[in-house]
Amino acid sequence: MAGVSVATVSRALRGLDRVSPQTRQRVLEVAEELHYVASPTATSLVSGRTRVVAVVAPFLSRWYFATLVSAIEKELRAHDHHAILFDLEDDTYSSRLPLTQNMLWKRVDGVITLDVAMTPDEVALVDRLGLPLVAIGAPVPGRTCVRIDDHATMRTAVEHLIGLGHELIGYIGDVPEDVAHIRAPRDRLDAFVETMRAAGLDVVEEWVLGSDWTAQSAATGSTAVLSGEPRPTAVVAASDEMAIGVRETARRLGLRVPEDLSIIGIDDFVLSDVLGLSTVRQDVAAQGRTAASLVLGALGSGEPPETDDVVMPTRLVVRESTGPAPGVS
Amino acid sequence: MAGVSVATVSRALRGLDRVSPQTRQRVLEVAEELHYVASPTATSLVSGRTRVVAVVAPFLSRWYFATLVSAIEKELRAHDHHAILFDLEDDTYSSRLPLTQNMLWKRVDGVITLDVAMTPDEVALVDRLGLPLVAIGAPVPGRTCVRIDDHATMRTAVEHLIGLGHELIGYIGDVPEDVAHIRAPRDRLDAFVETMRAAGLDVVEEWVLGSDWTAQSAATGSTAVLSGEPRPTAVVAASDEMAIGVRETARRLGLRVPEDLSIIGIDDFVLSDVLGLSTVRQDVAAQGRTAASLVLGALGSGEPPETDDVVMPTRLVVRESTGPAPGVS
DNA sequence: CTGAAAGCGCTTACAG
DNA sequence: CTGAAAGCGCTTACAG
Numbered sequence: 038m039a040g041v042s043v044a045t046v047s048r049a050l051r052g053l054d055r056v057s058p059q060t061r062q063r064v065l066e067v068a069e070e071l072h073y074v075a076s077p078t079a080t081s082l083v084s085g086r087t088r089v090v091a092v093v094a095p096f097l098s099r100w101y102f103a104t105l106v107s108a109i110e111k112e113l114r115a116h117d118h119h120a121i122l123f124d125l126e127d128d129t130y131s132s133r134l135p136l137t138q139n140m141l142w143k144r145v146d147g148v149i150t151l152d153v154a155m156t157p158d159e160v161a162l163v164d165r166l167g168l169p170l171v172a173i174g175a176p177v178p179g180r181t182c183v184r185i186d187d188h189a190t191m192r193t194a195v196e197h198l199i200g201l202g203h204e205l206i207g208y209i210g211d212v213p214e215d216v217a218h219i220r221a222p223r224d225r226l227d228a229f230v231e232t233m234r235a236a237g238l239d240v241v242e243e244w245v246l247g248s249d250w251t252a253q254s255a256a257t258g259s260t261a262v263l264s265g266e267p268r269p270t271a272v273v274a275a276s277d278e279m280a281i282g283v284r285e286t287a288r289r290l291g292l293r294v295p296e297d298l299s300i301i302g303i304d305d306f307v308l309s310d311v312l313g314l315s316t317v318r319q320d321v322a323a324q325g326r327t328a329a330s331l332v333l334g335a336l337g338s339g340e341p342p343e344t345d346d347v348v349m350p351t352r353l354v355v356r357e358s359t360g361p362a363p364g365v366s
Numbered sequence: 367m368a369g370v371s372v373a374t375v376s377r378a379l380r381g382l383d384r385v386s387p388q389t390r391q392r393v394l395e396v397a398e399e400l401h402y403v404a405s406p407t408a409t410s411l412v413s414g415r416t417r418v419v420a421v422v423a424p425f426l427s428r429w430y431f432a433t434l435v436s437a438i439e440k441e442l443r444a445h446d447h448h449a450i451l452f453d454l455e456d457d458t459y460s461s462r463l464p465l466t467q468n469m470l471w472k473r474v475d476g477v478i479t480l481d482v483a484m485t486p487d488e489v490a491l492v493d494r495l496g497l498p499l500v501a502i503g504a505p506v507p508g509r510t511c512v513r514i515d516d517h518a519t520m521r522t523a524v525e526h527l528i529g530l531g532h533e534l535i536g537y538i539g540d541v542p543e544d545v546a547h548i549r550a551p552r553d554r555l556d557a558f559v560e561t562m563r564a565a566g567l568d569v570v571e572e573w574v575l576g577s578d579w580t581a582q583s584a585a586t587g588s589t590a591v592l593s594g595e596p597r598p599t600a601v602v603a604a605s606d607e608m609a610i611g612v613r614e615t616a617r618r619l620g621l622r623v624p625e626d627l628s629i630i631g632i633d634d635f636v637l638s639d640v641l642g643l644s645t646v647r648q649d650v651a652a653q654g655r656t657a658a659s660l661v662l663g664a665l666g667s668g669e670p671p672e673t674d675d676v677v678m679p680t681r682l683v684v685r686e687s688t689g690p691a692p693g694v695s
Numbered sequence: 696c697t698g699a700a701a702g703c704g705c706t707t708a709c710a711g
Numbered sequence: 712c713t714g715a716a717a718g719c720g721c722t723t724a725c726a727g
Contacts, residue, residue: 041708041713041714042713042714042715043704043705043714044706044707044713044714044716045707045712045713045714046717047705047707048706048712049712051706054687056712056713057712060712060713072467072494073703074467074468074471074472075705075706076471076472076703076704076705077468077471077472077473078407078410078411078416078470078473078703078704078705079411079613079703079704079706079719080704080705080706081407081705081719082405082407082408082411082703082704082706082718082720082721083705083707083718083719084705084706084717084719085719087407089450096436097432097435097436097439098429098432098433098435098436099432100427100432100634102432103428103429103431103432103435104427104525106426106427106432106435106451107425107426107427107453107455110426110451110452110453111453111455114452114453117664119450119451119473120450120451121418121448121449121451122435122439122449122450122451123438123439123443123448124439124440124443124449126440127437138401138403139403142405142406143403143405143406143408143720144406144407144448155723165401173603220705232700235451246702250639251636252636252640253639253640256640266666278637279701281637281640281641282640285640285641285642307427307580307581307582308607308610308637310582311582311585311610311611311614312610312614313614341438361507370697370698371697371698371699372698372720372721372722373698373699373700373722373723374696374697374698376721376722376723377697378697380722385696385697386696386697389696389697393720404720404721404722405719405720407719407720407721407723408719408721408722408724409721410703410721411702411703411704411705411719411722412702412703412720412721412723413703413721413722414703414724444705472704488721564713599723609724653707696718696725697712697718697720697726697727698726698727699725699726699727700724700725700726701720701722701723701725702716702721702722702723702726703720703721703722704719706718706719707714707716707717707718707719707722708716708717708718709714709716709717710713710714710715710716711712711713711714711715
C-alpha cells in the first residue's frame with residue numbers, strides 16, 4: 038500500500054537507517070492507518086528471541102509472590118518484554134509441579150525463579166536450553182540470586198527482643214524436612230538458635246513451632262504454647278503473616294500485646310503497618326525489579342548475569358507489638 | 367535421525383493417524399533422546415494460534431487479583447495454554463495504563479480482564495483483533511462477565527447487621543468519581559443505601575466514608591467517625607481488607623468488637639478467618655477458573671463465549687466481629 | 696502410510 | 712536507498 042517492498046517496511050518501522058525520510062514517513066503513515074503491527078511470532082521465528090521471561094513460583098496468591106510478580110512484570114514491560122507465569126503449586130503442600138522443557142523451549146528468553154529450590158534436573162534443563170536464570174529468595178546453584186541475608190535479618194529481630202529484656206522467647210516458622218522445595222528457612226531458624234545462645238539464653242524446644250507459613254496455621258499452632266505455663270514473653274515469627282496469627286491467638290487468650298507478649302515478624306507485609314506489628318522489613322518489590330534487570334541485562338549483552346548474589350538490606354521497624362519484657366522497665 | 371521426513375515427525379509427535387505404529391514409535395524414541403520439542407513460535411506462525419491468554423489487571427499485588435491470577439493460570443495450563451500478564455497500575459491511583467495493540471496482536475488468543483473498566487477504544491481494539499474476551503468483576507460492554515451480585519451481596523451484609531438490631535450503621539468503601547477504571551463500587555454503595563432505607567433507617571452522610579480500598583486508608587479514614595459522638599454501632603466495609611482497617615482503629619480507640627462496634631466486610635480475604643471477621647464470602651478462585659474455561663471454550667469452538675453474565679453465589683459467614691447492637695439482647 | 700513442496704510473516708544478507 | 716530471495720521451524724494439502 039505504501040508502494041514499497043516488505044523489506045523496506047521492515048526497515049522503516051524498526052527505525053533502521055538506509056531508508057529515505059520520505060519513504061519512512063509514508064510507511065509510518067500507512068502503518069498507522071492500517072493499525073499495522075509486526076507479528077511477534079514471525080519476528081521471534083527469525084530472531085530466535087521471544088522477548089518473554091518465565092516467572093516461576095511455588096504459589097502465586099501469597100503476598101510475597103504477588104508483590105514480586107507485579108514488580109517484575111512492570112520492569113520487564115518497561116523494557117518491552119513480557120512475563121509469562123508458571124504457578125508450580127501442587128495439590129499437597131509438600132510437593133510441587135516440575136519445570137518442564139515445553140514450558141520454556143522457544144517460549145521464553147530467560148527465567149526468574151521466586152523462592153523455588155530447583156532440582157538438579159531442572160537446572161540441567163535450563164542449562165541445556167541456554168537460558169539466563171536469576172533466582173529470588175532461594176538460591177539456585179551456580180546462578181545469581183537476589184535475596185536478603187536471612188541470618189542477619191533474623192538476628193536483628195531476635196536481638197531487638199533481647200534488648201528489651203526478653204529471655205523466654207518462642208519461635209514459629211520451622212518447616213518439615215520434606216518441604217524443601219519452598220524455601221530453606223533453616224537459615225532463619227539457625228540464626229534464631231545462634232543468637233539466643235550467643236546471648237546466653239536457652240532455646241526451649243517445645244517453643245520452636247512448625248508452620249506452613251500461613252497466619253492460620255500460626256494461630257492454631259501457637260495456642261498450646263501461649264496458654265501453657267510457663268510461657269514465652271516474646272515470640273519471633275519467621276514471617277509477618279505468621280506473626281499476625283500469633284497476635285490473634287494472644288488476643289483470644291486475653292494476653293495483652295506487648296505488655297504480656299511481644300511479637301515480631303519479618304517482611305513488612307501489607308497489613309503490618311496498620312496492625313502495628315514490629316518487623317524487620319525487606320523491600321520485596323525492589324528484589325523483583327533487580328532480578329528483572331539482571332535477566333534483561335543478560336539478554337541484552339548475551340552474557341549470563343554476574344554470578345555473585347545480590348544481597349538486599351533489611352531494617353528493623355519497631356511498632357507497637359514489641360515492648361519491654363514483663364518486669365523490665 | 368529417525369530416517370523419516372519432517373512431515374512424518376510432525377504427524378507422529380502430534381498423534382495424528384496415518385502413521386504406522388513402528389514409525390511413530392521410532393520417532394517418539396528419537397525425540398525423547400534428543401529432547402526434541404516443537405518450537406511453539408514456528409507452530410504459532412502456521413496455526414495462527416499462540417495458546418496464550420492475556421490477563422489484564424489494574425493491580426497485581428492485591429489479594430483479590432493475585433488469587434484470580436493464580437486460579438486462571440492453573441486452569442489455562444491444565445488445558446495447555448499459558449497466561450501472560452499485564453499489570454496496568456499507573457503512578458497515580460486514579461489512572462491506569464491503556465491496553466494497546468502490541469500487547470495483544472498475534473501474541474495472545476484471548477483476553478481476561480480482572481475488574482478493569484475498558485474504554486470504548488480498548489473494546490474496539492479487542493473487537494478489531496477478533497479476540498474472545500471474558501471479564502471478571504467489572505463488566506465489559508457486550509462481553510460475558512463472571513461476577514457476583516454486588517447488590518445482593520451488600521444487602522446480605524447490611525441485613526445481617528439490621529437483624530442484630532443495629533440502626534446506626536456506617537459505611538466505608540466509597541470511591542471518588544474519577545477512579546472509574548477500577549471497579550464500580552456504586553452497586554455496593556447503592557445497595558447499602560437502599561437496604562437501609564427499606565428498613566426505615568437513616569443513612570448518615572458523614573458516616574459514608576471514601577477509601578482507596580486498602581486497610582491502611584480504612585484505618586485512617588474511620589478514626590474521626592469512630593471517635594465522634596454519636597458514633598455508629600456497626601460498620602459495613604465494601605471489602606474485608608477495609609474491615610480489618612476499621613477493626614484496628616476500633617481497637618486503638620478502645621472500642622470492643624463486637625460489644626461496642628460490629629464490623630462486617632465482603633470477600634472472605636485470606637486473613638478474615640484467623641481474625642474472626644464476619645463477612646459475605648465470594649469464591650474468587652472459582653471466578654478465575656470459570657472465566658478461564660469460558661475463553662478456553664471460545665478458543666476451542668471458534669464461537670465467542672455466550673454473552674450472558676455468570677453470576678456466582680456469595681454467602682454470609684458469621685464470625686466474631688458482629689454481635690447484637692448495644693442495648694439489644 | 697510417507698515425502699516433497701508450499702506457505703505462515705517476518706528479517707537479513709546480497710545485489711543493484 | 713531499495714528490492715528479490717532465502718530462511719527461521721513448523722504444518723498442511725497434495726501426490727504417490
